[in-house]
Amino acid sequence: MNKTLTVTTLAIITVTSISAAYADNIKNADTMPYILSTNQFPAGKATFVRHTIRIKMPPESKGISEIAIDVPSGVTVKNDITVHNTANQQIEVNSSVNDSRITLDFPQGMVAQEVIEIDLNKVKLPRTYPLLLYRVYAKLVDSKTELSIGVAEVRTRI
Numbered sequence: 001m002n003k004t005l006t007v008t009t010l011a012i013i014t015v016t017s018i019s020a021a022y023a024d025n026i027k028n029a030d031t032m033p034y035i036l037s038t039n040q041f042p043a044g045k046a047t048f049v050r051h052t053i054r055i056k057m058p059p060e061s062k063g064i065s066e067i068a069i070d071v072p073s074g075v076t077v078k079n080d081i082t083v084h085n086t087a088n089q090q091i092e093v094n095s096s097v098n099d100s101r102i103t104l105d106f107p108q109g110m111v112a113q114e115v116i117e118i119d120l121n122k123v124k125l126p127r128t129y130p131l132l133l134y135r136v137y138a139k140l141v142d143s144k145t146e147l148s149i150g151v152a153e154v155r156t157r158i
Helices: 002-016 020-031
Strands: 034-041 049-056 064-070 081-085 094-097 101-105 115-124 131-140 146-155
Touching: 034 146, 049 064, 049 131, 049 146, 064 115, 064 146, 081 101
Parallel strands: none
Antiparallel strands: 034 049, 049 115, 064 101, 064 131, 081 115, 094 101, 131 146
């Protein structure tokens, strides 16, 4: 009986201690771009693969002027990058790649309410990594602040 009372009390304290700020953050998810999904093609072993990162632009979000992607250790990405929307319309982008970071500059700025697909073509994988993590950042239109919009997780089959 005493053990049940203790567990019940702890459960009530836990549920009631969730802050209003946390709920606010969930609500604000509709105003910030976020990573929708990732994909690798071909799924099996290959010399070069394509990694696709899909980013959702919620209706209340400002457009994106720049995206930066941190390249996982051991991965080599060529400067062969295409960006398009779900209707497969090409989006103009200036791209640059160094050893550890990809930068995509959108001269027109991105429109809200779209899903954009970033195709990292000709990605050379390391031998032993079944999971790769690309950290993705964005600068919104009229802002110089780089915001983290998530981690793109790509599972490899080597």
